[in-house]
Amino acid sequence: MSSIEERVKKIVAEQLGVKEEDVKPEASFVEDLGADSLDTVELVMALEEEFETEIPDEEAEKITTVQLAIDYIKENLG
């Protein structure tokens, strides 16, 4: 079983079409990884599916970096 970090990074890489090694914790989806607004919506949907959860819109808006995504999943599924 991969760690939450690994699973999040893999999804980010797949969704945004970037290399996994570029998916650093501090990386911002929009500024560093080239995501547009639709990409970020799709990314949250992919995270919801992977971790079988629902992320409310007001929380989803705050998830702007890889680390914030990892934190959110850990806090809410930990």
Next chain:
Amino acid sequence: MTITTSLNDKVALVTGASRGIGAAIADTLGSLGAIVIGTATSEAGAEKISARLAEKGVKGAGRVLDVTSADSLAALLASVKEEFGAPTILVNNAGITKDNLLMRMKDEEWASVIDTNLSAVYRVTKACLRDMTKARWGRIINISSVVGSMGNAGQSNYAATKAGVAGFGRSLAAEVGSRGITVNTVAPGFIDTDMTRVLPEEQREALMGKIPLGRLGQPEEIASVVAFLASDAGGYVTGETIHVNGGMYMA
């Protein structure tokens, strides 16, 4: 060149498919190889669609859907996905009229037409969009009306919804184009269906005089435009409203 209109095994959802334009669209998409889910508001209507599709050798089924109910929609999509896969072709065709002069229009007549003709387009499209973005391919075709562009006395509610879906379509086309999804509006003119058969003879005569082609359109003539937009042949058309009205209104 060859024109590719095959829809091999793509799953198409057509709302309001028990009769009229919707029935013709369901049949035509099916004839091009799509798996067609046609919806009706009643069990009897759904069975009629199933029987018609089976008779024509089309894969798919008729199903019950109340487009104004989120629960009905969720149930339908869950069962369709399980049995056939997620729809990547969506034809929002279901619609109603409740004509009245505005000064006499009841709130209920306004609200129900807005809900069925416009809010339902939002509801059904949103529910199907996630799977289309995943597939990186989708076709959304909304059936509007010439009345949405030219106006018609007694149809302010209906016209508002039909102009509304065209604007909805342009905005959504801009949002999801990058995902290989096209969104278009087809605006029929005066088509020979139950909806127009109820018009008084006088009004039919008067309308006919304004149609350069001199006849009503047939449902199949709307369906063929929808089929074009759904196929690869129409792949570069998006955000557009295509008028199909025999020249009655030239936009």
